[in-house]
Amino acid sequence: MNAVQSVRQYVDKMIQNAGPGMKILLMDKETTSVVSNVYSQSEIMQKEVYLCDRLDNIKNREPLRHLKCLTFLRPTEENVSYLSLELKNPLYGSYFLHWTNVISKSEIKRLAEADEQEIVREIAEYFTDFIPINPHTFVTNTPHGHIFTGGELLEDSVNQAISQAIVSFLLATKRNPYLRYTEWSRPCEKLVDKIQSTITKESTLFDFQQPRGQSRPVLLILDRRDDCVTPLLNQWTYQAMVHELLSIKNQRVSLADAPDIPKDFREVVLSAEHDKFFAENLYADFGSVGQSLRQLVEEFQNKAKSHQKVESIDDMKNFIENYPHFKQMSGTVSKHVAVVGELARLNEKYCLLEVSELEQEIACHSNHSGSLQRLQQLLSNTKIRDHDLLRLILLYGLKFETHSNNDIVGLTRKLKTRGIPDEDLNLVKAILKFGGVKKRKSDLFGMDPVAVTKRFMKGLQGVENIYTQHTPWLKSIVEDILKGKLKETQFPYFVRNSVDAPLTQDPNFRASEVIVFVVGGITYAESLVIHNINRNENRSAVMLGGTAIHNMNSFLEEIKASVRKFSDRTV
Numbered sequence: 001m002n003a004v005q006s007v008r009q010y011v012d013k014m015i016q017n018a019g020p021g022m023k024i025l026l027m028d029k030e031t032t033s034v035v036s037n038v039y040s041q042s043e044i045m046q047k048e049v050y051l052c053d054r055l056d057n058i059k060n061r062e063p064l065r066h067l068k069c070l071t072f073l074r075p076t077e078e079n080v081s082y083l084s085l086e087l088k089n090p091l092y093g094s095y096f097l098h099w100t101n102v103i104s105k106s107e108i109k110r111l112a113e114a115d116e117q118e119i120v121r122e123i124a125e126y127f128t129d130f131i132p133i134n135p136h137t138f139v140t141n142t143p144h145g146h147i148f149t150g151g152e153l154l155e156d157s158v159n160q161a162i163s164q165a166i167v168s169f170l171l172a173t174k175r176n177p178y179l180r181y182t183e184w185s186r187p188c189e190k191l192v193d194k195i196q197s198t199i200t201k202e203s204t205l206f207d208f209q210q211p212r213g214q215s216r217p218v219l220l221i222l223d224r225r226d227d228c229v230t231p232l233l234n235q236w237t238y239q240a241m242v243h244e245l246l247s248i249k250n251q252r253v254s255l256a257d258a259p260d261i262p263k264d265f266r267e268v269v270l271s272a273e274h275d276k277f278f279a280e281n282l283y284a285d286f287g288s289v290g291q292s293l294r295q296l297v298e299e300f301q302n303k304a305k306s307h308q309k310v311e312s313i314d315d316m317k318n319f320i321e322n323y324p325h326f327k328q329m330s331g332t333v334s335k336h337v338a339v340v341g342e343l344a345r346l347n348e349k350y351c352l353l354e355v356s357e358l359e360q361e362i363a364c365h366s367n368h369s370g371s372l373q374r375l376q377q378l379l380s381n382t383k384i385r386d387h388d389l390l391r392l393i394l395l396y397g398l399k400f401e402t403h404s405n406n407d408i409v410g411l412t413r414k415l416k417t418r419g420i421p422d423e424d425l426n427l428v429k430a431i432l433k434f435g436g437v438k439k440r441k442s443d444l445f446g447m448d449p450v451a452v453t454k455r456f457m458k459g460l461q462g463v464e465n466i467y468t469q470h471t472p473w474l475k476s477i478v479e480d481i482l483k484g485k486l487k488e489t490q491f492p493y494f495v496r497n498s499v500d501a502p503l504t505q506d507p508n509f510r511a512s513e514v515i516v517f518v519v520g521g522i523t524y525a526e527s528l529v530i531h532n533i534n535r536n537e538n539r540s541a542v543m544l545g546g547t548a549i550h551n552m553n554s555f556l557e558e559i560k561a562s563v564r565k566f567s568d569r570t571v
Contacts, residue, residue, distance in 0.1 A: 001175070001513060001515075001540045001543050002135045002136075002173075002540060003130070003133070003134070003135060003136070003137065003138040003169070003173075003543065004037075004038055004135045004273065006128075006169075006173055007034060007035075007037075007038045007128050007132050007172070008038045008039070010126040010172070011035060011044075012047075013126070014070055014072065014096070014098050014124075014126060015047045015048070017096065017124075018068050018070055018096045020048065021048065021067075022048055022050050022066065022067050022068070023048055023049045023050065023051075023067060023068045023069070023070055024049070024050070024051040024052070024053065024067045024070070025044070025049050025051070025052045025053075025070045025072060026053055026054070026055045026069060026070070026071045026072070026073075027052065027054060027055065027071075027072050027073065028055055028056070028073050028074055028076075028079055030074055030100075030141045031072045031073060031074060031128070031141075032052075033250050034072075034100070034128055034130075034132075034141055035052075035072065036250055036251065037131055037133070037251055037271075038273060039273075040269075040271070040273075043274070049070070050067075051064075051067070055071065055079060055086070056082055058085070058086065058091075062091070063092075064091060064092055065092060066093060067093060068092065068093060068094050068095075068096065069091075069092035069095045069096070070096045071096070071097050071098060072098050072100070072126075073098070073099060073100065074099070074100050074101065074141075075099045075101055075102065075103040075104070075107065080107050080110060083097070083111060084110060084111060084114035087114040087115045087116075087117075087119070087120065088114050088116065090117060090119050092119075093119070094119050094120075094121050095115075095119050095120045095121065096120075096121055096124075097111070097120060097123045097124070098122075098123075098124050098125075098126050099123075099124070099125050099126065100125075100126065100127065100128045100129045100141070100168060101125065101127060101164055101167070101168050102125060102202065102205075103123075103125060108123065127167075127168040127171035127172040128168060128172060129141050129164055129165045129167075129169075130165050130166075130168055130169045130172075130545070131250075133527065133549055134527055134531070135540070136527070136530050136531060136534055136542065136543055136544060137522070137530065137543070137544045137545070137549075138169060138543070138544075138545045139521075139522070139546055139547065139548055139549050140161070140162055140165035140166070140545070140546075140547050140548075141168075146561035146562065147224075147519060147520050147521070147547050147558065148187070148520065148558065148562040152187070153186065153187075153190070154187040154190045154191060154519075159187075159190055159191055159194050160194065162519070162547060163191060163194040163195050163198060166191075166195055166219070166517060166545065167195060167198050167202075169515075170199075170219070170515075171205055171206070173543075175208070175217050175513070175515065176207075176208050176216070176217075177216060177217040177218050177513075177515060178216055178219070178493055178511070179192050179195060179218075179493065180192075180218055180219070180220045180221070180486075180492065180493050180494065181220070181491065181492070181494055182221065182222050182223045182226065182490070182491060183441075183489065183490050183491060184223075185223035185225070185226075185519070187223065187519050188223050188519055189494075191221055191519060192219075192494045193494065196494055214512040214513075215509065215511060215512045216511070216512070217511055217512055217513035217515065218481065218511040218513075218514050219515045219517065220481060220491065220514060220517070221519060222516060222517070222519065223518070223519055223520060224518055224519060224520025224521055224546075224558075225434060225435040225440055225520060226435070226441065226442040226444070226473065227435070227440075227442060227444055227472065227473040227474065228394075228431055228434065228435035228440075229363055229398060229399075229444060229470070230470070230472045230473070230474075230523050230525055230526060231521070231523050231550045231552060231555035232359075232395055232398075232552055232555070233359050233360075233363065233395075233470060233525070234352055234355060234356040234388075234391075234467075236285050236286050236356070236465075236467050236468055237282070237284060237286075237524070237525075237528060238281045238283070238284055238286065239278075239282045239283070239524050239527075240523070240524035240525055240528065241286060242270065242339060243524055243549070244551045244552065245342075245343055245346050246339070246342065247551060247553070248549075251269050251270055251271045252267055252268070252270075253267065253268050253269075253270055253339065254266070254267050255267065255338055258338070258341075259345075261338055261342075262338075265334065265335060265338045268335045268339060270339070276332075277292070277332055278336070280292070283528050285465065285468070286343065289340060290340060290344075293336055293337065293340055296333055296336070297333055297337065299329075300329055300330065300333045303329065349383075350383065350384065350385050350388065351383050352388070353467065354378070354384075355378070355384060355388045355391070356467045357467065358371065358374050358375065358378065358392060359391070359392060359395055359470075360466060360468075360469045360470055361374070362375075362392070362395045362399050363395060363399065363470045364469045364470055366399075368400055368403050368405065368406070369405075371396065371399075372400075372407055372411075375392055375411065376411070376414070379414050379418075386415070386418055389415055389418070390420065390424055390427065390428075391552060393411045393412065393415060393428055394427065394428060394431050396411065397431065397432055397436075398431065398432070398435070398436065398444075401432055401436050401437055402437055408428060411428075412425055412428045423560065426563065427556060427559060427560065430559050430560070430562075431559055433563075434559050434562060441490065442473055444473055472523070472525055472526045472529050474516065474529060475529045477491075477516075478516060478530070478533055479533070481511060481514055482510070482511070482533075482537075483510070484508075484509055484510045484511075512541075513540075513541055514542045514543070515542075515543045515545065516530075516542060516545070517544075517545040517546060518545070518547070519547060520547060520548075520558065521547050521548035521549065522544055522546030522548070522549055522550065523549065523550050524549065526544060527544055530542050530543070530544045
């Protein structure tokens with residue numbers, strides 16, 4: 001399983017099937033994100049796709065009848081309407097229509113009636129209703145908005161959008177899995193019901209032959225509310241840190257607020273597919289990234305010196321041959337120097353190491369008095385951002401919610417004196433309703449005797465890095481399901497009839513592959529967990545998907561939206 005390669009193969013096939021000749025690729029907002037995550041513009045131009053545009057930009061597109069038009073669209077009412085108008089008054093010589101999911105017969109008939117000039121050469125379903133983040137990580141591509149705005153009832157439109165994306169991923173990777181879900185979560189149960197219904201309805205599409213010697217894979221649907229700690233923590237690996245402090249959107253990072261940044265680097269692209277340095281340092285800690293960047297800068301400086309000596313014809317030839325690589329290297333060096341420099345500036349300016357140390361102390365240990373005292377001290381430190389103080393109080397609330405001497409109210413009151421808006425202050429109570437002890441069923445802080453013993457032994461062995469002590473809850477879930485030890489009472493199989501039922505009574509049953517999907521979003525820290533598990537397995541054993549890829553800001557927006565919706569319904 002490889003999310004990136006699945007999408008690339010579909011795009012390649014789409015272009016190849018149109019045959020030789022100049023082409024234009026028309027997309028919608030969502031499929032533009034899909035393609036930009038796997039192909040650079042220069043790379044797709046090499047495949048004779050000379051123009052890329054939006055379908056809804058019809059007023060600004062000129063007639064170019066010598067071009068073949070490839071469309072890559074989601075099968076929505078809006079897209080079908082736009083395409084029908086296009087086919088009635090075509091701007092291009094021929095059309096090859098590609099849909100990211102199943103398109104209904106009625107919509108195909110509508111398009112056929114619009115094709116009065118008979119210029120449509122192909123209609124195909126290429127299942128790509130998801131955005132690949134890394135080879136082992138994807139998020140839904142469907143615009144569903146916030147997830148928990150319906151409280152315990154996942155709204156039908158949201159449920160439909162998420163299920164379509166998951167089904168699309170299963171079809172793209174040719175997997176027909178058993179389904180498991182979080183027992184206490186009604187959103188997870190509703191989603192898994194919809195997925196099973198779609199698989200049953202489209203059974204011919206799911207008629208995949210299981211590879212010999214492999215058991216059937218498992219799709220496990222989890223609820224974000226079982227772990228509200230991981231999205232709140234500062235991160236110290238390169239990709240995760242960039243997303244936490246600067247935010248990554250469609251592989252683009254804005255440096256517009258960074259001081260003294262050249263105009264060309266106000267927005268940069270960070271793509272592991274097209275940036276060797278970024279690919280090699282995705283999961284490296286910040287200190288290692290700095291060392292690797294220094295080596296890259298020194299290598300670049302040495303090459304720059306050699307290019308200064310152009311004295312003979314051979315020197316000129318060598319310079320011209322190596323110039324594209326030299327120019328690319330120059331851009332890579334400048335880009336990462338700018339990004340790493342901004343991360344370092346923010347780290348120093350806002351005392352993020354000090355903040356992170358307390359985060360880890362709260363999340364991984366049970367020293368209430370020490371954590372409270374340190375948190376009270378940081379509340380008086382003007383260098384610490386309000387944003388990070390809120391982060392710490394939210395973590396404190398989640399950890400010590402049931403502690404007899406907790407001071408959640410006092411800390412919130414003190415935070416208010418710093419002028420934080422009431423909407424943010426209300427998050428302290430909101431997060432406990434969202435994912436506190438009365439909501440989650442997970443042993444999030446490892447308070448059962450076995451977990452306490454494991455944590456004690458780990459403490460005796462020492463910790464490699466005090467800033468990365470925390471392990472996402474998802475890690476233990478994935479390890480258990482790979483071993484066949486995940487409790488069915490907590491994560492049951494979804495079974496409608498005996499045909500769907502797996503051999504749950506067989507103690508030897510092990511899923512050959514696992515697809516974990518988190519309703520409410522995932523994090524880069526959890527993506528790193530899956531990367532390490534696959535590396536230890538020496539194969540692509542686990543895929544991770546979610547409704548979003550969160551940093552703290554986006555996660556808190558999800559909680560705010562759920563609170564606002566709940567308030568609206570109770571008024």
